[in-house]
Amino acid sequence: MEESWSNCRNVANFVNFSVNPLQSSLAFSNSSFSSAYATVTSSQETRKEQAFTVSYLVDSLGLTTKLAESISKKVTFEEKRNPDSILNLLRAHEFTDSQISSIVTDYPRLLLLDAEKSVAPKLRFLQSRGALNSELTEIVSSVPEILGKDRSFVVYYDFVKEVIESDKSSSSSSSSSKLCHCLAQGSKQENKIRNLSVLRELGMPQKLLFPLLISDSPHVCGKEKFEESLKKVVEMGFDPRTSRFLDALRTVYTLKKETMEEKVNVYKRLGFEEGDVWEMFKKWPISLTHSEKKIKRKFETLRKCGLVEDEIRLICKKFPQVIGVSEEKIESSVETFLGIGLSRDEFALMxxxxxxxVGLARDTVEKKAEFFVKKMKWRLKELVSNSQVFGYSMEKRIVPRCNVIEALLSRGLLGSNVPALSSVLVCTDQSFLKKYVKKHDDDKQLVLVLMDVFQQRETRT
Known part of the structure; x- marks a missing residue:
């Protein structure tokens, strides 16, 4: 009976649509309009919340607008009661303004947690165990994400404390076995603490170790496979003090032996020697994670830039990361460099x-090109010959050195023409200072002025 009634309703709906298509069309239009209106309204609300969040972060923590905008892409809120309660709680536990700003920057979701029900009990518990405020604030500031953990919060806190204290005493000793007793045997948390302790003993620094602590990535939560993968990565010669070591560990852990062999064969079919493939892997372990289709597509894109097969292989061997750059990014890069006056042949040479x-942002390229050509009067040809200058830091390298050159030019100590770009920017700091500053040792006052100009970079960064 119920099935018959359902069928009758279906027929009736069909008849209604057939008899009055205009009415159904209007209903559909109204529905579409409502959906579109809801989308617009939702977008407006999101922008409103982001604007409030940015204003709050700037006013309450003194963050720059740029940083606040970046944080607002991760979390937003429309009123200040909850974030205020979090900030007041942290200040009550003697976190400094600098520490609080750092915590919110690293872990903005903290502002969304319930201060009294979620965060305060953890801080009180740590104090009940004898944690001094200075210890508590230092450890939480190092890995604020542990405040968002529940089951493993105490063990994670103790691990961070142990690492920080051993670093202060220049000791690599570990008591992971004691920490693991607090965790279920064979659990992800137990495996993680044990694995991180091994990485710690290999010399992995805090900046790489602590993010793994609050991660659930399989390559740090396994056991036998972790040990096997770690052994391979160490034997390959990767430095555990670098992020490249973790990229290699993740890749080896994730890919089966057969899969890795097939990835190597993909490159060999494109003309690479097997030794070249492993050298690329050492430079950029992620090179073995891309599909054959993606690698071939990258070759085709680079051909359009005016490169031939041998040149593409040479570029990949020098900078395998190019394989991970999107086709759109490469095409945009071509347009950017053509836009500053280079030809396609010159771009290919660069x-x-x-x-x-190929991975540089448009505004970065344009800003540096304008500085080099318009301000310093270097020719585009020099930029092509020394294309690495586009990768140099404006604040730490380019501007300080050029300020020294301008100071010398204004005193008539370099003639009327600016020195060659390569002699100013491509050399080391030591060589630059020897050539343009220390050669004036007979004028102590001038040397002091030039060094002051050069070292102003430290106050800007």
Whole structure:
């Protein structure tokens, strides 16, 4: 009976649509309009919340607008009661303004947690165990994400404390076995603490170790496979003090032996020697995670830049990260460099000399090109010959050195022409100072002035 009634309703709906298509069309239009209106309204609400969040972060923590905008892409809120309660709680436990700003920057979701029900009990518990405020604030500031953990919060806190204290005493000793007793045997948390302790003993620094602590990535939560993968990565010669070590560990852990062999064969079919493939892997372990289709597509894109097969392989061997750059990014890079006055042949030459240029942002390239050509009067030809200068830091390298050159030019100590770009920017700091500052040792006052100009970079960074 129920099935018959359902069928009757279906027929009736069909008849209604057939008899009055205009009415159904209007209903559909109204529905579409409502959906579109809801989308617009939702978008407006999101922008409103982001604007409030940015204003709050700037006013309450003194963050820059740029940083606050970046944080607002991760979390937003429309009223200040909850974030205020979190900030007041942290201040009550003697966290400094600097520490609080750092905590919110690293873990903005903290502002969304319930201060009294979630965060306060953890801080009180740590104090009940004898944690001094100075210890508590230092450890929580190092890994604020542990405040968002529940079951493993205490063990994670103790691990961070142990690492920080052993670093202060220049000791690599570990008591992971004691920490693991607090965790279920064979659990992800137990495996993680044990694995991180091993990485710690290998010399992995805090900046790499602590993010793994609050991660659930399989390559740090396994056991037998972790040990096997770690052994391979160590034997390959990766430095555990670098992020590249973790990229290699993740890749080896994730890919089966057969899969890795097939990835190597993909590159061999494109003309690479097997030794070249492993050298690329050492430079950029993620190179073995891309599909054959993606690698071939990257070759095709680079051909459009005016490169031939041998040149593409050479670029990949020098800078395998180019394989991970999107086709859109490469095409945009071509347009950017053509836009500053280079020809396609000159761009191809730049790409061969400095492959990372394909990953540079448009505004970065344009800003540096304008500085080099308009302010310093260097020719575009010099930029092509020394294309690595586009990768140098404006604040730490380019501006300080050029300020020294301008100071010398204004005193008539370099003639009327600016020195060659390569002699100013490509050399080391030591060589630059020897050539343009220390040669004036007979004028102590001038040397002091030039060094002051050069070292102003430290106050800006």
């Amino acid at each position: 790409l061969k000399r400095y492959p990372p240029c």
